[in-house]
Amino acid sequence: MRSRFSPRSAGLAGLAGLAGLARLACAGLALSAAACGSPKAPSTVVTELAGGxxxxxxxxxxxxxxxxxxxxxxxxxxxxxxxxxxxRIVRHHVPLPSHPHADLAARAAICAETLGARMDRMDDVLFSAGSAGLNAGACEDAAAEAGVADRDAFKACLHAATTDERLRRDLAVYAEAGSGGVPLTYVGKRRFEGAQDAPTLREAIQEASRK
Incomplete structure (x- = not known):
């Protein structure tokens, strides 16, 4: 499938290829993590897990x-x-080339975070929007709803070099994780690949909180 990344993000497509993103289909990822094994967590993830x-x-x-x-x-x-x-939730963005609006949505989330938005609200709005609701105007509205007051700063941030670099770093960490797709979630020392339910995640959170 033809990638629809913007020209400024074309460099990300090369790194995405290294991470195997071009071969991923989100619809095929609802699998048990146990079936895939549990590679060692990247050093960045280990630091983030310990840094709260x-x-x-x-x-x-x-x-x-x-x-x-x-x-x-x-x-x-x-x-x-x-x-x-x-x-606390630390997000790494892995916009799949097969999803035409994922790159923009990832950039919107990065910029909202940079500009001090409530990220729980930003995540809720972006995830609930669906593919048709992740256009530029909707992402700008989502950021405003999450607390971004300066729309001009938000729009400038979307294609800033710092945003490009953040995406490159996220994709590099994802490549190091050795996953077969997204979602990929770490809770404490536990790693989950594919869709997870609330009881499984709640158990992992409670286990991690006791350590």
Missing amino acids: PPGTTTIVAFTDYECPFCRSTHLELTKAILGGPPV
Whole structure:
């Protein structure tokens, strides 16, 4: 399938190829992590998992906002968090070339984070939008809803070199993780590939919070 990345993000497509992204189909990823084995977590992920505030469990998620299994896992994770121990979520963006709006959505999330948005709200809006709702105007509205007041700064950020570099770093960490697709989620020392349900994620969060 022809990639629809913008010319400025063309360099990302090469790294995406190294990560095997061009061969991935989100629809085929709802598999048990146990069936795929559990490669060693990248050093970046290990640092992120250990770097949260005291008493807070860190969740590291590799995701694509246009992927239905990523959307499902986000909804289940939201349920799993409710009423549980404190958590923080670190996202790495893996926009698949087969998803025409995923690159823009990833950039929108990166820029919203850079500009101080409420990322829980930004994630909710982007994941609920669906493919048709991830156009430029909708992403700008999502950022505003999440607390970004300066729309001009947001639009400038979308194609900034710093945003390109963040995507390159995320894809490089994903390649190091050796996953077969997204979603890929780390909770404490546990690794989950494919869509997960709330009870599974809640159990992992509670286990991590006790350590």
